[in-house]
Amino acid sequence: AILTGIQDDVLKIANKLYPAAGYQLSPDYLSVAREYFLSDVQGLNYSNPSLAASTINDFVAEKTNNKIRDLISADTITDLTRLIIVNAVHFQATWKSTFTTAYEDYFKVTPDKRVKTKLMTQTGYFGYKEDPALDAKVLKMDYDKEGYSMVFILPNKEDGLQAMEAKLAETSLESILKDLRDTRVEVTIPKFKVEQTLKLKDILQKMGLKDVFSSKANLQGVANGDNLYVSDVIQKTFINVHENGTEAAAATGIIAVNYSLEVSPYIPFRADRPFTFYLIGGGGALLFNGRFQQPNGQE
Numbered sequence: 001a002i003l004t005g006i007q008d009d010v011l012k013i014a015n016k017l018y019p020a021a022g023y024q025l026s027p028d029y030l031s032v033a034r035e036y037f038l039s040d041v042q043g044l045n046y047s048n049p050s051l052a053a054s055t056i057n058d059f060v061a062e063k064t065n066n067k068i069r070d071l072i073s074a075d076t077i078t079d080l081t082r083l084i085i086v087n088a089v090h091f092q093a094t095w096k097s098t099f100t101t102a103y104e105d106y107f108k109v110t111p112d113k114r115v116k117t118k119l120m121t122q123t124g125y126f127g128y129k130e131d132p133a134l135d136a137k138v139l140k141m142d143y144d145k146e147g148y149s150m151v152f153i154l155p156n157k158e159d160g161l162q163a164m165e166a167k168l169a170e171t172s173l174e175s176i177l178k179d180l181r182d183t184r185v186e187v188t189i190p191k192f193k194v195e196q197t198l199k200l201k202d203i204l205q206k207m208g209l210k211d212v213f214s215s216k217a218n219l220q221g222v223a224n225g226d227n228l229y230v231s232d233v234i235q236k237t238f239i240n241v242h243e244n245g246t247e248a249a250a251a252t253g254i255i256a257v258n259y260s261l262e263v264s265p266y267i268p269f270r271a272d273r274p275f276t277f278y279l280i281g282g283g284g285a286l287l288f289n290g291r292f293q294q295p296n297g298q299e
Contacts, residue, residue, distance in 0.1 A: 010091060010092060010093040010143070010145045010148060011089070011090075011091050011148075011281060011287070012063065012089070012090045012091075013087070013088070013089050014038075014059075014063040014086075014087070014088045014089075015033070015037045015038060015039035015040075015085075015086065015087050015088075016039060016040045016041070016042065016056075016059060016085075016086045017030075017033060017039055017040070017041045017042075017083065017084075017085055017086075018041075018042055018043070018044045018052070018055075018056060018083065018084040018085075018086065019041065019043055019044075019082065019083045020043065020044065020045075020046050020081060020082050020083070021043040021044060021045045021046075022043065023043070023082050023083070023223070024223065024224075025041070025083070025222060025223050026221055026222055026223055026224050028221065029221055029222050029223075042055075044056075044084075046077050046078075046079070046081045046082075047079070049074040049075070049077035049078075050074045052072075052074075052077055052084075053072045053073060053074045053076075053077060056071065056072045056084060056086060056253070057069060057070055057071055057072060059086065059088070060086060060088050060251045060253075063088040063090060063251075064088050064089070064090045064238070064249035064250075064251060065090055065092070065247070065249065067090070067238040067240075067247065067249040068088065068236045068237075068238055068249050068250070068251040071086070071234060071236050071251045071253050072084065072234065072253050076231075076232060076234070080231075081231075082223070082226070082228060083222070083223070083228070084253055084254070085253070085254040086251065086252070086253050086254075087251065087252045087253075088249070088250070088251040088252075089248075089249060089250045089251070089287070090247075090248070090249045091148075091246070091247070091248040091249070091279065091281075091287060091288070092245070092246070092247045092248075093143040093144060093145050093148055093245050093246060094143065094144045094244050094245035095141060095142075095143060095144065095244065095245050095246075096141075096142040096143060096144050097122060097124045097141075097142075098122070098243060098244050098245070099120035099121060099122045099187075099243040099244075100121070100122050101120065101121045101122070102118055102119065102120045102121075102191065102243055103118070103119060103121075104116055104117070104118055104119070105117070105119050105272065106272065107119075107190055107272050107273070107294065107295055108158050108272055108273040109273075109274070109293065109294040110158070110159060111158045111159055115294055115295050115296075116295075117190050117191075117192075117295035117296075118190065118191045119188050119189070119190055119191070119272065120188070120189055120190070120191050120242075120243050121186065121187065121188045122186075122187055123184065123185070123186045123187070123266055124184070124185070124187070125182050125183065125184055125185070126139055126140060126141055126142075126182070126183065126185050126187065127139070127140035127149075127177070127180035127181070127182060127183075128140070128180060128181060128182075128183040128185050128267065128269065129179050129180050129181060129183075131153075131176065133167065133171070134153065134155075134164050134167050134168065134171070134176070135155060135156050135157065135160060135163070135164065135167075136153050136154055136155045136156060136160070136164050137153070137154045137156065137269055138151065138152070138153050138154075138176060138177075138180065139151070139152045139153075139154070139185065139187065139269050140152075140177065140180055141187070143245060143246070144245075147281065147282035147283070148279075148280065148281055148282070149279075149280050150241070150246060150277060150278065150279050150280070151173075151176075151177065151277065151278040151280060152189065152269070152271060152275055152276075152277050153168070153176070153275060153276045153277070153278075154269065154271050154273070154275045155273070155274070155275070158273045161273075161274040161275070161276070161291065161293070164276070165276060165291070168276065173278060173280075173284075173286060174284065177284075183267055184265070184266045184267070185266055185267050185268070185269050186266045186267070186268045186269065186270075187269050188268070188269065188270040188271060188272065189241070189271040190271065190272070190292065190295060191241065191242050191243065192239075192240075192241050192292050192295065193238075193239065193240045193241075194237070194238070194239040194240075194290055194292065195236075195237070195238050195239075196236070196237050196290075197234070197235070197236045198234070198235045198236075198237075199232060199233070199234055200232075200233040200234070200235055201213060201230075201231075201232045201233055204233060212229060212230045213229060213230050213231070214229055215227065215229060216229075217229035217230065230254060232254075233252065233253070233254050234252065234253045235250065235251065235252040235253075236250065236251050237249070237250045237288065237290070238250070239279075239288060239290060241277075246279065248279055248287070248288050250288065271292075274291065274292060274293045274294070275291070275292055276289070276290070276291045276292075277289065277290060277291070277292065
């Protein structure tokens with residue numbers, strides 16, 4: 001199974017298919033889902049939307065340590081609903097080097113707006129570089145579990161996030177990380193929590209994925225002979241970065257109708273303004289990414 005090599009004691013992935021009760025999915029589709037994606041199957045009575053939504057949401061909450069709740073609302077389920085596909089991901093790990101100091105200070109939301117928040121500080125050796133092409137600093141902090149890390153990309157200018165992200169869109173994460181050097185850095189980042197719900201249909205259509213949401217969709221491999229199309233794709237994410245480590249979770253529903261004693265000068269990395277972050281897993285796989293723009297905001 002593909003997921004067997006991805007999951008471990010800090011990263012859990014769960015998939016489940018919820019066809020309408022009595023609805024026959026293609027045997028080939030079921031075989032692939034079970035063999036490669038370890039997906040379970042449970043028929044649901046979609047004539048009772050509240051009960052069906054509750055069943056799905058209980059599964060997601062269980063698999064994400066109760067961090068993702070209410071992924072599917074009852075009003076997204078109709079008489080035409082034939083299949084809901086759910087993917088849930090949960091990650092929890094401690095920093096290889098935990099933060100030793102936390103204090104309140106100002107976060108610069110914009111050059112003219114400051115908000116008080118809790119900042120965390122530690123000094124140690126981390127992967128670091130200045131990136132002139134991005135006009136930004138890049139910091140990579142490892143977790144205790146080998147192969148996992150969080151990358152912070154901090155624009156040099158207080159109002160430089162938008163310009164930096166435009167450049168990031170044309171740059172591979174691999175190329176950004178390849179020149180990092182082990183450097184003694186005084187790291188200051190905010191303690192932050194990000195929660196977000198996205199309805200991805202409009203976004204995916206703007207990216208060119210249109211036919212799958214219309215009668216032009218060709219999903220006959222899912223259910224032999226039936227004219228299925230996708231009515232919506234909903235994703236909820238949760239990221240919590242604190243002194244000891246990080247907890248992250250995501251769920252998507254597709255509805256088919258190092259340490260040294262040497263004392264040396266350090267480089268300050270002070271993320272007291274908007275920045276971008278990436279959570280990276282084994283083999284360099286990108287698990288989550290997002291931006292932090294202001295404390296107590298859902299960014």
